[in-house]
Amino acid sequence: MKIKFFSPAFSVFFHINMAENADFSKLDSIASRKSGGENLYLRFYQAKMAQNPSAHRFSDPSLDEKEREALTRWNRDRDDRTSPLNLQLLFAFSVPSRQALDLIVGLKRPLVSVGAGVGYWEFLLQQTGCDVLAFDSNELYPEGLRYIDVKKGGPEVLVSHGERVLFLAWPDADESSTLSTDCLNHYKGDAIIHVGELFGETLSSNPWGQSTSREFQLNLGEHFRCVTRMQLPNWPGHMDTLTLWRRLPAAVDCDGAMFHYVHPPQKRYWPECSA
């Protein structure tokens, strides 16, 4: 699809060429979407965003209704299998970048994912040799859409996987979901990777974002500290990041001031990244 929204002609030419590098016929089957372990989703993301660099403006109040409607439709068109919404359903809500996957692999820790959906991030991680267990209630996504063996299970499985890093990507569909909070209550391990939006980093009218509930984030902040943050490739309307959280040990009295000790990771902030 070649659509022009608010773009200068030269960039449209450039972006259409980029888009043509992405072979959307690979969406046809789970085997071709797996693409031998290549991060096909990132390629599709880059192609789609190159097609329509103004897509992020869909909520700009200065747009007239027709423009907003066109951008919103481009983003959420259920009849276009290449729409961002359909790609998110086929792969994952957040797009994994090479650097994000490397960061996780670099931890050299086994992972447990709950609310894995079709397990795309988990699949890419497994391809690099990472030990990942994935669980989901498996009621939303049929088996044929899954990239790996996503076992049936919920937060309760975490009780016996405290030695693993908990991987949570967009677990809560809305504020009424208790999945993230239940995971936090059951998880006894020392580290959590959160993929999605967090308090204040969102364009949603809900300040807590679109990925985890207010209750979860308050509990997370109370018992864990964010030690690494990496921007992800953001779909229109997303301000999603990958963050690594470490469980807090007891605070220590340092000349009258109480401090926790968390061994710092190699790098606290990472820029946006792509391939």
Ligand SMILES: C[S@@+](CC[C@H](N)C(=O)[O-])C[C@H]1O[C@@H](n2cnc3c(N)ncnc32)[C@H](O)[C@@H]1O
């Ligand atoms: C919004 S989707 C996110 C899927 C995927 N992690 C992603 O980032 O695209 C939330 C997932 O949580 C799962 N889920 C919701 N409640 C659950 C529960 N109590 N136990 C296990 N999985 C649950 C749903 O089936 C769904 O696959």
